[in-house]
Amino acid sequence: MQTMDSQTFKTRDATSYDAVTEQFDFFTERLTTPLAERLVSLAEIKASDSILDVGTGTGVVALLAAKIIAENGTVHGIDLSEGMLATATAKAEKLGLEEKVKFSQMDAENLEFEAETFDTVVSLFALLHFPNPLTALKEIYRVMRPGGSFVVAVGSRPPLFSASGLSHLVDIFPDLIRRKQGRQLVAPGFLDSLVEQYLPKTDEQEEADLASHSHNRTSGVSKLVRSAGFRLLQTGWQSHQAQIATPEEFWEIQRTFSSISRKRLSNAAPEKVELLRQKFFEQCRTVQSRGGNLVYPFAAFYVIAEKY
Numbered sequence: 001m002q003t004m005d006s007q008t009f010k011t012r013d014a015t016s017y018d019a020v021t022e023q024f025d026f027f028t029e030r031l032t033t034p035l036a037e038r039l040v041s042l043a044e045i046k047a048s049d050s051i052l053d054v055g056t057g058t059g060v061v062a063l064l065a066a067k068i069i070a071e072n073g074t075v076h077g078i079d080l081s082e083g084m085l086a087t088a089t090a091k092a093e094k095l096g097l098e099e100k101v102k103f104s105q106m107d108a109e110n111l112e113f114e115a116e117t118f119d120t121v122v123s124l125f126a127l128l129h130f131p132n133p134l135t136a137l138k139e140i141y142r143v144m145r146p147g148g149s150f151v152v153a154v155g156s157r158p159p160l161f162s163a164s165g166l167s168h169l170v171d172i173f174p175d176l177i178r179r180k181q182g183r184q185l186v187a188p189g190f191l192d193s194l195v196e197q198y199l200p201k202t203d204e205q206e207e208a209d210l211a212s213h214s215h216n217r218t219s220g221v222s223k224l225v226r227s228a229g230f231r232l233l234q235t236g237w238q239s240h241q242a243q244i245a246t247p248e249e250f251w252e253i254q255r256t257f258s259s260i261s262r263k264r265l266s267n268a269a270p271e272k273v274e275l276l277r278q279k280f281f282e283q284c285r286t287v288q289s290r291g292g293n294l295v296y297p298f299a300a301f302y303v304i305a306e307k308y
């Protein structure tokens with residue numbers, strides 16, 4: 001993307017969250033927490049660490065990290081969305097963590113910190129939003145101290161031909177049969193496909209290149225982390241599948257988390273959204289009447305790296 005396009009994309013991406021921040025936080029606390037806990041454990045945070053959380057959102061990772069550190073440790077969460085940052089700040093106050101954690105509006109591709117400021121940098125589900133992910137990774141490298149650890153996680157299918165990939169295939173086999181029999185709907189693809197069908201795409205770019213390129217981001221992300229100068233220590237993959245009880249909740253969760261659906265629905269005429277919503281509910285009820293279920297698989301591919 002060109003510089004001008006990048007700025008427009010970033011602003012639109014950040015503001016697309018502002019109207020759904022509350023729902024985002026509600027579903028994140030419920031569904032992202034196990035993946036955020038794994039990320040924090042992989043970062044092996046020490047009590048006195050100064051930590052940066054890039055694309056912090058409503059602060060799920062930053063607040064988990066703040067609970068681990070001592071009085072002399074600090075956490076700084078940065079994000080571009082004002083709505084996300086306001087919620088993150090309110091949560092920190094509610095938890096009594098405001099002395100340890102700070103949130104600021106900042107672009108991951110232009111970090112406003114001195115070189116070698118942080119011991120540890122973490123980032124969950126944000127890298128795929130950046131139009132220039134290598135620029136962001138080089139910025140992260142710059143602001144880290146030598147020997148510091150960096151853990152980044154992105155939504156992805158498991159690595160190809162891996163043990164985790166193979167065991168995942170075995171685990172989801174019964175689901176693949178249910179889907180073929182029309183007894184399971186899977187988020188966010190289900191809403192995205194209806195959106196694709198009923199709401200024509202505009203010229204507006206909805207996803208950054210890295211996200212739209214492939215659903216398996218494992219080798220692409222590892223390569224980028226290495227290109228930014230890091231030494232790769234380890235990679236890992238973790239997933240869990242949420243069962244969603246009602247079509248209403250299934251709708252809310254997808255329109256909140258899916259970048260494509262969130263952006264296209266917020267720009268569409270209300271009558272078109274209503275028509276699409278009716279189609280969505282009809283299909284959910286048909287599947288449920290057959291004894292089927294509504295599911296949202298959550299998966300993260302982790303890269304653990306070191307600045308040396």
Ligand SMILES: C[S@@+](CC[C@H](N)C(=O)[O-])C[C@H]1O[C@@H](n2cnc3c(N)ncnc32)[C@H](O)[C@@H]1O
Pocket residue numbers: 010013014017028032054055056057058059060061078079080081084106107108109123124125126129130
């Ligand atoms: C899917 S959310 C993940 C939030 C949080 N890390 C979590 O896991 O709940 C992606 C976040 O990245 C932020 N973001 C997107 N582009 C950004 C940029 N260039 N700089 C900083 N944050 C950005 C968005 O505003 C959003 O809060």
